[in-house]
Amino acid sequence: MVHSEQGASDDPGTLGDKGDDLEKRLKAYEGRPSAVAGAGKDPVNAPMIRHWCEAMGDTNPAYAGPDAIAPPTTLQVWTMGGLSGHSGHIGRTEAYDELLALLDEAGCTSVVATDCEQDYVRALRPGDEITFDAVIESVSERKTTKLGTGYFVTTRMDVKVGEDLAGTHRFRILKYAPASRREKPPRRPRPVVNRDNSGFWEGVRQHRLLIQRCTGCGTLRHPWLPGCNSCGCPAWDTLEASGEGTVFSYVVLHHPPFPAFDPPYAVALIELAEGVRMISNVVGTPHDEVRIGQPVRLEFQQCDEELVLPVFRAREEAS
Structure with a gap:
Protein backbone atom coordinates (compact mmCIF):
# COMPACT_ATOMS: atom_id res chain seq x y z
CA MET A 1 0.00 0.00 0.00
CA VAL A 2 1.30 3.45 -0.90
CA HIS A 3 1.43 6.06 1.84
CA SER A 4 2.06 9.37 0.09
CA GLU A 5 3.06 11.04 3.33
CA GLN A 6 6.34 9.14 3.08
CA GLY A 7 9.15 11.57 2.46
CA ALA A 8 7.04 14.61 3.33
CA SER A 9 8.61 17.19 5.58
CA ASP A 10 7.38 19.90 7.90
CA ASP A 11 7.39 23.32 6.28
CA PRO A 12 6.71 26.14 8.76
CA GLY A 13 6.56 28.97 6.30
CA THR A 14 5.09 28.02 2.96
CA LEU A 15 1.52 28.97 3.75
CA GLY A 16 2.35 32.20 5.52
CA ASP A 17 2.65 33.54 9.07
CA LYS A 18 -0.87 32.47 9.98
CA GLY A 19 0.01 28.80 9.56
CA ASP A 20 -0.07 28.01 13.28
CA ASP A 21 -3.51 29.54 13.67
CA LEU A 22 -4.71 27.65 10.60
CA GLU A 23 -3.45 24.35 12.01
CA LYS A 24 -5.38 24.94 15.24
CA ARG A 25 -8.55 25.61 13.27
CA LEU A 26 -8.00 22.51 11.16
CA LYS A 27 -7.29 20.33 14.20
CA ALA A 28 -10.62 21.41 15.69
CA TYR A 29 -12.37 19.33 13.02
CA GLU A 30 -10.77 16.08 14.20
CA GLY A 31 -13.41 13.76 15.62
CA ARG A 32 -16.30 15.53 13.88
CA PRO A 33 -18.50 13.47 11.54
CA SER A 34 -17.91 13.67 7.82
CA ALA A 35 -20.87 11.45 6.86
CA VAL A 36 -23.91 10.49 8.90
CA ALA A 37 -26.55 7.84 8.28
CA GLY A 38 -25.35 7.04 4.78
CA ALA A 39 -26.96 4.08 3.03
CA GLY A 40 -25.90 2.02 0.05
CA LYS A 41 -27.86 2.81 -3.11
CA ASP A 42 -28.18 -0.93 -3.82
CA PRO A 43 -27.91 -4.07 -1.71
CA VAL A 44 -24.77 -6.14 -2.05
CA ASN A 45 -25.49 -8.00 -5.27
CA ALA A 46 -24.16 -10.81 -7.45
CA PRO A 47 -23.86 -8.79 -10.73
CA MET A 48 -21.52 -6.24 -9.15
CA ILE A 49 -19.48 -9.04 -7.56
CA ARG A 50 -19.20 -10.70 -10.96
CA HIS A 51 -18.18 -7.43 -12.69
CA TRP A 52 -15.53 -6.82 -10.04
CA CYS A 53 -14.11 -10.33 -10.30
CA GLU A 54 -14.02 -10.19 -14.10
CA ALA A 55 -12.23 -6.83 -14.06
CA MET A 56 -9.72 -8.05 -11.46
CA GLY A 57 -9.30 -11.50 -12.99
CA ASP A 58 -10.21 -13.02 -9.60
CA THR A 59 -11.54 -16.57 -9.99
CA ASN A 60 -11.83 -17.42 -6.29
CA PRO A 61 -14.82 -19.80 -6.01
CA ALA A 62 -15.89 -18.12 -2.76
CA TYR A 63 -17.26 -15.22 -4.85
CA ALA A 64 -19.69 -17.30 -6.95
CA GLY A 65 -22.56 -19.69 -6.40
CA PRO A 66 -25.43 -19.83 -3.91
CA ASP A 67 -23.17 -19.26 -0.88
CA ALA A 68 -21.14 -16.47 -2.48
CA ILE A 69 -19.57 -13.68 -0.46
CA ALA A 70 -18.38 -10.33 -1.78
CA PRO A 71 -14.61 -9.86 -2.19
CA PRO A 72 -13.46 -8.05 0.95
CA THR A 73 -11.82 -5.28 -1.08
CA THR A 74 -15.23 -4.26 -2.48
CA LEU A 75 -16.07 -2.82 0.95
CA GLN A 76 -16.16 0.79 -0.32
CA VAL A 77 -18.02 -0.13 -3.53
CA TRP A 78 -21.33 -0.57 -1.70
CA THR A 79 -21.08 2.94 -0.21
CA MET A 80 -20.57 4.78 -3.50
CA GLY A 81 -23.22 7.01 -5.01
CA GLY A 82 -22.19 6.53 -8.64
CA LEU A 83 -22.38 9.29 -11.24
CA SER A 84 -25.73 10.53 -9.93
CA GLY A 85 -24.54 10.65 -6.32
CA HIS A 86 -26.58 9.97 -3.23
CA SER A 87 -30.00 11.62 -3.41
CA GLY A 88 -30.49 14.60 -1.13
CA HIS A 89 -26.72 14.88 -0.43
CA ILE A 90 -27.23 11.97 1.94
CA GLY A 91 -24.58 11.29 4.52
CA ARG A 92 -22.16 14.18 3.95
CA THR A 93 -21.85 16.77 6.73
CA GLU A 94 -21.36 20.52 6.78
CA ALA A 95 -18.28 19.99 8.96
CA TYR A 96 -16.45 18.19 6.17
CA ASP A 97 -17.44 20.83 3.61
CA GLU A 98 -16.26 23.55 6.01
CA LEU A 99 -12.90 21.82 6.47
CA LEU A 100 -12.32 21.61 2.71
CA ALA A 101 -13.41 25.23 2.26
CA LEU A 102 -10.98 26.34 4.96
CA LEU A 103 -8.16 24.58 3.15
CA ASP A 104 -9.24 26.18 -0.15
CA GLU A 105 -9.11 29.62 1.49
CA ALA A 106 -5.58 28.86 2.66
CA GLY A 107 -4.50 28.25 -0.94
CA CYS A 108 -4.71 24.44 -0.77
CA THR A 109 -6.96 24.27 -3.81
CA SER A 110 -5.59 21.05 -5.30
CA VAL A 111 -6.37 17.57 -4.04
CA VAL A 112 -5.00 14.09 -4.61
CA ALA A 113 -6.05 10.79 -3.07
CA THR A 114 -2.98 9.26 -1.44
CA ASP A 115 -3.96 5.90 0.06
CA CYS A 116 -6.62 3.86 1.81
CA GLU A 117 -6.66 1.18 4.49
CA GLN A 118 -9.40 -1.37 5.08
CA ASP A 119 -10.15 -3.66 8.03
CA TYR A 120 -12.59 -6.52 7.49
CA VAL A 121 -14.80 -7.78 10.32
CA ARG A 122 -17.45 -9.92 8.61
CA ALA A 123 -18.13 -11.06 5.07
CA LEU A 124 -20.71 -9.23 2.97
CA ARG A 125 -23.22 -11.39 1.10
CA PRO A 126 -25.71 -10.69 -1.70
CA GLY A 127 -28.81 -9.11 -0.22
CA ASP A 128 -27.02 -7.31 2.62
CA GLU A 129 -28.18 -3.70 3.04
CA ILE A 130 -25.28 -1.54 4.20
CA THR A 131 -25.20 1.73 6.11
CA PHE A 132 -22.21 3.87 6.90
CA ASP A 133 -21.01 6.70 9.10
CA ALA A 134 -17.69 8.48 8.78
CA VAL A 135 -15.56 10.72 10.97
CA ILE A 136 -12.70 13.14 10.28
CA GLU A 137 -10.07 11.07 12.02
CA SER A 138 -7.04 13.33 11.62
CA VAL A 139 -5.61 16.39 9.92
CA SER A 140 -1.83 16.34 9.68
CA GLU A 141 0.59 19.12 10.41
CA ARG A 142 1.63 21.16 7.41
CA LYS A 143 3.69 19.02 5.03
CA THR A 144 5.76 19.70 1.94
CA THR A 145 5.69 17.10 -0.84
CA LYS A 146 6.84 17.10 -4.45
CA LEU A 147 3.33 18.19 -5.44
CA GLY A 148 3.28 21.14 -3.05
CA THR A 149 2.61 22.17 0.54
CA GLY A 150 -0.58 21.17 2.32
CA TYR A 151 -2.33 18.88 4.76
CA PHE A 152 -3.21 15.19 4.81
CA VAL A 153 -6.85 14.64 5.79
CA THR A 154 -7.87 11.15 6.92
CA THR A 155 -11.48 10.03 7.25
CA ARG A 156 -12.61 6.74 8.80
CA MET A 157 -15.80 5.13 7.54
CA ASP A 158 -17.55 2.36 9.48
CA VAL A 159 -19.62 0.12 7.21
CA LYS A 160 -22.43 -1.83 8.89
CA VAL A 161 -25.08 -4.39 8.09
CA GLY A 162 -27.83 -3.74 10.60
CA GLU A 163 -26.07 -3.30 13.93
CA ASP A 164 -23.07 -5.42 12.88
CA LEU A 165 -19.81 -3.76 11.84
CA ALA A 166 -18.75 -5.24 8.50
CA GLY A 167 -15.54 -3.30 8.06
CA THR A 168 -13.68 -0.01 8.37
CA HIS A 169 -12.40 2.07 5.46
CA ARG A 170 -9.79 4.79 6.03
CA PHE A 171 -9.28 7.20 3.16
CA ARG A 172 -6.54 9.82 3.02
CA ILE A 173 -6.27 12.83 0.73
CA LEU A 174 -3.70 15.59 0.40
CA LYS A 175 -5.13 19.11 0.02
CA TYR A 176 -2.22 21.23 -1.15
CA ALA A 177 -1.02 24.45 -2.72
CA PRO A 178 0.73 23.38 -5.96
CA ALA A 179 4.49 23.83 -6.02
CA SER A 180 6.03 26.12 -8.61
CA ARG A 181 6.83 24.27 -11.81
CA ARG A 182 10.45 23.54 -12.42
CA GLU A 183 12.14 24.36 -15.67
CA LYS A 184 13.52 20.88 -16.31
CA PRO A 185 11.19 18.42 -18.09
CA PRO A 186 9.02 16.47 -15.65
CA ARG A 187 9.84 12.82 -15.11
CA ARG A 188 7.30 10.07 -15.59
CA PRO A 189 5.91 9.05 -12.18
CA ARG A 190 7.76 6.11 -10.64
CA PRO A 191 5.91 2.80 -10.17
CA VAL A 192 5.42 1.65 -6.59
CA VAL A 193 7.90 -1.17 -6.03
CA ASN A 194 7.48 -3.34 -2.94
CA ARG A 195 8.50 -6.79 -1.72
CA ASP A 196 5.56 -8.41 -3.53
CA ASN A 197 6.28 -7.00 -7.00
Whole structure:
Protein backbone atom coordinates (compact mmCIF):
# COMPACT_ATOMS: atom_id res chain seq x y z
CA MET A 1 0.00 0.00 0.00
CA VAL A 2 1.30 3.45 -0.90
CA HIS A 3 1.43 6.06 1.84
CA SER A 4 2.06 9.37 0.09
CA GLU A 5 3.06 11.04 3.33
CA GLN A 6 6.34 9.14 3.08
CA GLY A 7 9.15 11.57 2.46
CA ALA A 8 7.04 14.61 3.33
CA SER A 9 8.61 17.19 5.58
CA ASP A 10 7.38 19.90 7.90
CA ASP A 11 7.39 23.32 6.28
CA PRO A 12 6.71 26.14 8.76
CA GLY A 13 6.56 28.97 6.30
CA THR A 14 5.09 28.02 2.96
CA LEU A 15 1.52 28.97 3.75
CA GLY A 16 2.35 32.20 5.52
CA ASP A 17 2.65 33.54 9.07
CA LYS A 18 -0.87 32.47 9.98
CA GLY A 19 0.01 28.80 9.56
CA ASP A 20 -0.07 28.01 13.28
CA ASP A 21 -3.51 29.54 13.67
CA LEU A 22 -4.71 27.65 10.60
CA GLU A 23 -3.45 24.35 12.01
CA LYS A 24 -5.38 24.94 15.24
CA ARG A 25 -8.55 25.61 13.27
CA LEU A 26 -8.00 22.51 11.16
CA LYS A 27 -7.29 20.33 14.20
CA ALA A 28 -10.62 21.41 15.69
CA TYR A 29 -12.37 19.33 13.02
CA GLU A 30 -10.77 16.08 14.20
CA GLY A 31 -13.41 13.76 15.62
CA ARG A 32 -16.30 15.53 13.88
CA PRO A 33 -18.50 13.47 11.54
CA SER A 34 -17.91 13.67 7.82
CA ALA A 35 -20.87 11.45 6.86
CA VAL A 36 -23.91 10.49 8.90
CA ALA A 37 -26.55 7.84 8.28
CA GLY A 38 -25.35 7.04 4.78
CA ALA A 39 -26.96 4.08 3.03
CA GLY A 40 -25.90 2.02 0.05
CA LYS A 41 -27.86 2.81 -3.11
CA ASP A 42 -28.18 -0.93 -3.82
CA PRO A 43 -27.91 -4.07 -1.71
CA VAL A 44 -24.77 -6.14 -2.05
CA ASN A 45 -25.49 -8.00 -5.27
CA ALA A 46 -24.16 -10.81 -7.45
CA PRO A 47 -23.86 -8.79 -10.73
CA MET A 48 -21.52 -6.24 -9.15
CA ILE A 49 -19.48 -9.04 -7.56
CA ARG A 50 -19.20 -10.70 -10.96
CA HIS A 51 -18.18 -7.43 -12.69
CA TRP A 52 -15.53 -6.82 -10.04
CA CYS A 53 -14.11 -10.33 -10.30
CA GLU A 54 -14.02 -10.19 -14.10
CA ALA A 55 -12.23 -6.83 -14.06
CA MET A 56 -9.72 -8.05 -11.46
CA GLY A 57 -9.30 -11.50 -12.99
CA ASP A 58 -10.21 -13.02 -9.60
CA THR A 59 -11.54 -16.57 -9.99
CA ASN A 60 -11.83 -17.42 -6.29
CA PRO A 61 -14.82 -19.80 -6.01
CA ALA A 62 -15.89 -18.12 -2.76
CA TYR A 63 -17.26 -15.22 -4.85
CA ALA A 64 -19.69 -17.30 -6.95
CA GLY A 65 -22.56 -19.69 -6.40
CA PRO A 66 -25.43 -19.83 -3.91
CA ASP A 67 -23.17 -19.26 -0.88
CA ALA A 68 -21.14 -16.47 -2.48
CA ILE A 69 -19.57 -13.68 -0.46
CA ALA A 70 -18.38 -10.33 -1.78
CA PRO A 71 -14.61 -9.86 -2.19
CA PRO A 72 -13.46 -8.05 0.95
CA THR A 73 -11.82 -5.28 -1.08
CA THR A 74 -15.23 -4.26 -2.48
CA LEU A 75 -16.07 -2.82 0.95
CA GLN A 76 -16.16 0.79 -0.32
CA VAL A 77 -18.02 -0.13 -3.53
CA TRP A 78 -21.33 -0.57 -1.70
CA THR A 79 -21.08 2.94 -0.21
CA MET A 80 -20.57 4.78 -3.50
CA GLY A 81 -23.22 7.01 -5.01
CA GLY A 82 -22.19 6.53 -8.64
CA LEU A 83 -22.38 9.29 -11.24
CA SER A 84 -25.73 10.53 -9.93
CA GLY A 85 -24.54 10.65 -6.32
CA HIS A 86 -26.58 9.97 -3.23
CA SER A 87 -30.00 11.62 -3.41
CA GLY A 88 -30.49 14.60 -1.13
CA HIS A 89 -26.72 14.88 -0.43
CA ILE A 90 -27.23 11.97 1.94
CA GLY A 91 -24.58 11.29 4.52
CA ARG A 92 -22.16 14.18 3.95
CA THR A 93 -21.85 16.77 6.73
CA GLU A 94 -21.36 20.52 6.78
CA ALA A 95 -18.28 19.99 8.96
CA TYR A 96 -16.45 18.19 6.17
CA ASP A 97 -17.44 20.83 3.61
CA GLU A 98 -16.26 23.55 6.01
CA LEU A 99 -12.90 21.82 6.47
CA LEU A 100 -12.32 21.61 2.71
CA ALA A 101 -13.41 25.23 2.26
CA LEU A 102 -10.98 26.34 4.96
CA LEU A 103 -8.16 24.58 3.15
CA ASP A 104 -9.24 26.18 -0.15
CA GLU A 105 -9.11 29.62 1.49
CA ALA A 106 -5.58 28.86 2.66
CA GLY A 107 -4.50 28.25 -0.94
CA CYS A 108 -4.71 24.44 -0.77
CA THR A 109 -6.96 24.27 -3.81
CA SER A 110 -5.59 21.05 -5.30
CA VAL A 111 -6.37 17.57 -4.04
CA VAL A 112 -5.00 14.09 -4.61
CA ALA A 113 -6.05 10.79 -3.07
CA THR A 114 -2.98 9.26 -1.44
CA ASP A 115 -3.96 5.90 0.06
CA CYS A 116 -6.62 3.86 1.81
CA GLU A 117 -6.66 1.18 4.49
CA GLN A 118 -9.40 -1.37 5.08
CA ASP A 119 -10.15 -3.66 8.03
CA TYR A 120 -12.59 -6.52 7.49
CA VAL A 121 -14.80 -7.78 10.32
CA ARG A 122 -17.45 -9.92 8.61
CA ALA A 123 -18.13 -11.06 5.07
CA LEU A 124 -20.71 -9.23 2.97
CA ARG A 125 -23.22 -11.39 1.10
CA PRO A 126 -25.71 -10.69 -1.70
CA GLY A 127 -28.81 -9.11 -0.22
CA ASP A 128 -27.02 -7.31 2.62
CA GLU A 129 -28.18 -3.70 3.04
CA ILE A 130 -25.28 -1.54 4.20
CA THR A 131 -25.20 1.73 6.11
CA PHE A 132 -22.21 3.87 6.90
CA ASP A 133 -21.01 6.70 9.10
CA ALA A 134 -17.69 8.48 8.78
CA VAL A 135 -15.56 10.72 10.97
CA ILE A 136 -12.70 13.14 10.28
CA GLU A 137 -10.07 11.07 12.02
CA SER A 138 -7.04 13.33 11.62
CA VAL A 139 -5.61 16.39 9.92
CA SER A 140 -1.83 16.34 9.68
CA GLU A 141 0.59 19.12 10.41
CA ARG A 142 1.63 21.16 7.41
CA LYS A 143 3.69 19.02 5.03
CA THR A 144 5.76 19.70 1.94
CA THR A 145 5.69 17.10 -0.84
CA LYS A 146 6.84 17.10 -4.45
CA LEU A 147 3.33 18.19 -5.44
CA GLY A 148 3.28 21.14 -3.05
CA THR A 149 2.61 22.17 0.54
CA GLY A 150 -0.58 21.17 2.32
CA TYR A 151 -2.33 18.88 4.76
CA PHE A 152 -3.21 15.19 4.81
CA VAL A 153 -6.85 14.64 5.79
CA THR A 154 -7.87 11.15 6.92
CA THR A 155 -11.48 10.03 7.25
CA ARG A 156 -12.61 6.74 8.80
CA MET A 157 -15.80 5.13 7.54
CA ASP A 158 -17.55 2.36 9.48
CA VAL A 159 -19.62 0.12 7.21
CA LYS A 160 -22.43 -1.83 8.89
CA VAL A 161 -25.08 -4.39 8.09
CA GLY A 162 -27.83 -3.74 10.60
CA GLU A 163 -26.07 -3.30 13.93
CA ASP A 164 -23.07 -5.42 12.88
CA LEU A 165 -19.81 -3.76 11.84
CA ALA A 166 -18.75 -5.24 8.50
CA GLY A 167 -15.54 -3.30 8.06
CA THR A 168 -13.68 -0.01 8.37
CA HIS A 169 -12.40 2.07 5.46
CA ARG A 170 -9.79 4.79 6.03
CA PHE A 171 -9.28 7.20 3.16
CA ARG A 172 -6.54 9.82 3.02
CA ILE A 173 -6.27 12.83 0.73
CA LEU A 174 -3.70 15.59 0.40
CA LYS A 175 -5.13 19.11 0.02
CA TYR A 176 -2.22 21.23 -1.15
CA ALA A 177 -1.02 24.45 -2.72
CA PRO A 178 0.73 23.38 -5.96
CA ALA A 179 4.49 23.83 -6.02
CA SER A 180 6.03 26.12 -8.61
CA ARG A 181 6.83 24.27 -11.81
CA ARG A 182 10.45 23.54 -12.42
CA GLU A 183 12.14 24.36 -15.67
CA LYS A 184 13.52 20.88 -16.31
CA PRO A 185 11.19 18.42 -18.09
CA PRO A 186 9.02 16.47 -15.65
CA ARG A 187 9.84 12.82 -15.11
CA ARG A 188 7.30 10.07 -15.59
CA PRO A 189 5.91 9.05 -12.18
CA ARG A 190 7.76 6.11 -10.64
CA PRO A 191 5.91 2.80 -10.17
CA VAL A 192 5.42 1.65 -6.59
CA VAL A 193 7.90 -1.17 -6.03
CA ASN A 194 7.48 -3.34 -2.94
CA ARG A 195 8.50 -6.79 -1.72
CA ASP A 196 5.56 -8.41 -3.53
CA ASN A 197 6.28 -7.00 -7.00
CA SER A 198 10.01 -6.21 -7.01
CA GLY A 199 10.72 -9.32 -9.11
CA PHE A 200 8.36 -8.09 -11.81
CA TRP A 201 10.09 -4.71 -12.06
CA GLU A 202 13.54 -6.30 -12.02
CA GLY A 203 12.42 -8.42 -14.98
CA VAL A 204 11.16 -5.31 -16.81
CA ARG A 205 14.53 -3.65 -16.23
CA GLN A 206 16.08 -6.67 -18.00
CA HIS A 207 13.46 -6.42 -20.80
CA ARG A 208 11.64 -9.55 -19.62
CA LEU A 209 7.91 -9.64 -18.80
CA LEU A 210 7.55 -12.18 -16.00
CA ILE A 211 4.21 -13.68 -14.97
CA GLN A 212 3.75 -15.29 -11.57
CA ARG A 213 2.79 -18.97 -11.59
CA CYS A 214 1.45 -20.82 -8.55
CA THR A 215 3.51 -23.93 -7.91
CA GLY A 216 0.54 -25.52 -6.16
CA CYS A 217 -2.07 -25.44 -8.93
CA GLY A 218 -0.21 -23.84 -11.85
CA THR A 219 -2.51 -20.78 -12.08
CA LEU A 220 -0.92 -17.73 -13.69
CA ARG A 221 -1.59 -14.33 -12.14
CA HIS A 222 -0.98 -10.64 -12.73
CA PRO A 223 -0.49 -8.30 -10.98
CA TRP A 224 1.92 -10.07 -8.67
CA LEU A 225 0.48 -11.19 -5.32
CA PRO A 226 1.96 -12.90 -2.24
CA GLY A 227 -0.35 -15.92 -2.64
CA CYS A 228 -2.64 -17.74 -5.07
CA ASN A 229 -6.29 -16.66 -5.31
CA SER A 230 -7.28 -20.08 -6.65
CA CYS A 231 -5.78 -22.45 -4.08
CA GLY A 232 -4.19 -20.22 -1.44
CA CYS A 233 -0.69 -21.60 -1.97
CA PRO A 234 2.03 -19.04 -1.08
CA ALA A 235 4.71 -20.68 -3.26
CA TRP A 236 5.28 -19.53 -6.83
CA ASP A 237 7.71 -19.32 -9.70
CA THR A 238 7.64 -17.27 -12.92
CA LEU A 239 6.96 -17.71 -16.61
CA GLU A 240 8.32 -15.28 -19.20
CA ALA A 241 5.55 -13.92 -21.41
CA SER A 242 5.82 -14.38 -25.16
CA GLY A 243 4.88 -10.72 -25.68
CA GLU A 244 1.85 -11.47 -27.85
CA GLY A 245 -1.50 -10.04 -26.79
CA THR A 246 -4.74 -8.32 -27.75
CA VAL A 247 -6.54 -5.20 -26.55
CA PHE A 248 -9.26 -6.49 -24.20
CA SER A 249 -10.57 -3.02 -23.32
CA TYR A 250 -9.31 0.57 -23.29
CA VAL A 251 -10.06 4.15 -22.29
CA VAL A 252 -8.82 7.42 -23.80
CA LEU A 253 -7.54 9.99 -21.30
CA HIS A 254 -8.34 13.60 -22.25
CA HIS A 255 -8.20 15.30 -18.85
CA PRO A 256 -6.64 16.38 -16.58
CA PRO A 257 -3.30 17.39 -18.06
CA PHE A 258 -0.44 16.07 -15.97
CA PRO A 259 3.31 16.66 -16.21
CA ALA A 260 5.12 14.01 -18.30
CA PHE A 261 1.87 13.01 -20.05
CA ASP A 262 0.40 14.47 -23.21
CA PRO A 263 -3.34 13.78 -23.51
CA PRO A 264 -5.25 12.46 -25.29
CA TYR A 265 -3.71 8.98 -25.05
CA ALA A 266 -5.00 5.42 -24.78
CA VAL A 267 -4.69 3.27 -21.67
CA ALA A 268 -5.48 -0.34 -22.48
CA LEU A 269 -6.22 -3.57 -20.67
CA ILE A 270 -4.07 -6.06 -22.58
CA GLU A 271 -4.88 -9.76 -22.55
CA LEU A 272 -1.63 -11.62 -22.97
CA ALA A 273 -1.43 -14.85 -24.97
CA GLU A 274 -0.85 -16.64 -21.65
CA GLY A 275 -4.33 -15.57 -20.44
CA VAL A 276 -3.55 -12.91 -17.84
CA ARG A 277 -4.33 -9.22 -18.31
CA MET A 278 -2.30 -6.12 -17.57
CA ILE A 279 -2.76 -2.37 -17.94
CA SER A 280 -0.38 -0.53 -20.24
CA ASN A 281 -0.18 1.98 -23.08
CA VAL A 282 -0.67 1.28 -26.77
CA VAL A 283 2.08 3.22 -28.56
CA GLY A 284 2.58 4.06 -32.22
CA THR A 285 -1.17 4.14 -32.88
CA PRO A 286 -3.35 7.27 -32.68
CA HIS A 287 -5.61 7.12 -29.64
CA ASP A 288 -8.75 7.12 -31.81
CA GLU A 289 -7.55 4.08 -33.78
CA VAL A 290 -7.10 1.74 -30.80
CA ARG A 291 -9.72 -1.02 -30.97
CA ILE A 292 -10.89 -3.91 -28.79
CA GLY A 293 -9.46 -7.15 -30.17
CA GLN A 294 -6.52 -5.36 -31.80
CA PRO A 295 -3.42 -7.63 -31.87
CA VAL A 296 -0.44 -6.07 -30.09
CA ARG A 297 3.10 -7.03 -29.25
CA LEU A 298 5.21 -6.16 -26.24
CA GLU A 299 8.11 -3.76 -26.34
CA PHE A 300 10.04 -1.96 -23.63
CA GLN A 301 10.10 1.83 -23.47
CA GLN A 302 13.10 3.60 -21.91
CA CYS A 303 11.38 6.63 -20.36
CA ASP A 304 14.51 8.12 -18.81
CA GLU A 305 17.88 7.01 -17.47
CA GLU A 306 16.21 4.99 -14.71
CA LEU A 307 12.71 4.00 -15.79
CA VAL A 308 11.79 1.20 -18.20
CA LEU A 309 8.12 0.38 -18.83
CA PRO A 310 6.42 -2.46 -20.71
CA VAL A 311 4.19 -1.03 -23.47
CA PHE A 312 2.43 -2.51 -26.48
CA ARG A 313 2.45 -1.69 -30.18
CA ALA A 314 -0.10 -2.76 -32.79
CA ARG A 315 1.23 -6.00 -34.24
CA GLU A 316 1.19 -4.87 -37.86
CA GLU A 317 3.32 -1.86 -36.88
CA ALA A 318 5.61 -3.96 -34.71
CA SER A 319 6.38 -6.20 -37.67
